[in-house]
Amino acid sequence: MARHCRSPGCTAEATQYGAYCTSHKSTLRRHGDADQRGITKADLKAPLRAIRGRIERNSGNPVWGQSEGRWREVVGHARAVLARQGAGSAYARQAASETVKLAEAVEAREIMATAFAVYLMADQQPRRFLSDTAFRVQLVRRLRGLTEANAGTWFDHKTGRTKRVYRELPPQAAGVMGEWIAKAFGAVGLFLARMDREQREAAALKADADRVKMAEALEALQ
Ligand SMILES: [Zn+2]
Incomplete structure (x- = not known):
């Protein structure tokens, strides 16, 4: 007997050995949860503006430089994984390679602000992130989205336009990379998000x- 996809409300058949239909299975791989909608650059616009404002208003505070330092430590670790042959699992090596690519293409400050913005968005709209895994995967996606390196392009003859194809990272590699990013920016990201909420x-x-x-005053009027 055919089994239904486990995603709530989905009536499609589950794949032979899996819990989800092909479409939800692919969303799970890509976004960290079968029902997670990708966080877009547009979603992040307002939180990013808030973070940039906070950084500007406190430009003399050492926490930004310290956070960048933590990121550089993560990048150093990634380089070490790549330098030692056979070090780390295949996924860790893939995460390391993506981390180094990101660090070489994008300024640490930009990476930091974007990561903080994802933490802020998760605090403001917790329902947009369906699980911790989905959060980490979205964090990785938004940071990787800052570089052109992971977007391949192809020419669409029908529309006469160049299209960009985002190169997916296997979920396990995204998980490792997400852990590293959280290590660099998580504590401060959560602090800033809480501060923003308390001030609001x-x-x-x-x-x-x-x-x-x-x-x-109006009641007192005669
Ligand atoms: Zn489904």
């Missing part, structure tokens, strides 16, 4: 208090 909540409380005062 305080501003909302103040706006409420102002409204109450105004209501009282």
Whole structure:
């Protein structure tokens, strides 16, 4: 008897040995969860603006340089994995190679701001990330998206346009790379996200208090 795909609401048949249909299986591989929608560059626009503002307002604070330093440590580790033949699993080597590619193509500051923006978005819209794995995979995707190196191009004769094809990283390699990125930026990313939330909540409380005062003032009018 045919089994249905495990994704809620999906009526397609599951693949012979898997829990999901081919479409959900491919989403699982690509996005870290069978129902995870990819976080786009556009999704990240507002959080990234908030992070850039925070960095600018605190440009003299050493935490940015320290975070970049942590990233450089991760890159150093990745280079060491690549330099030693046979070091690390095939996935770790793939993660290392992608990490070095990213570091060579994009400024540490840009990588840092983007990573922090993903943490901020996860705090603001937790339902957009279906699991920890999905979060890490999206983090990796957004950072890899900063480089052109992982986008192959091909010419579409029908539309007469050059199209870009994002080169997928196997989920296990993305998992390793996500762990490294989280090691570099996770603690500060979570701190900044919490700080942003607390400041927004305080501003909302103040706006409420102002409204109450105004209501009282209106009631006192004769
Ligand atoms: Zn399905």
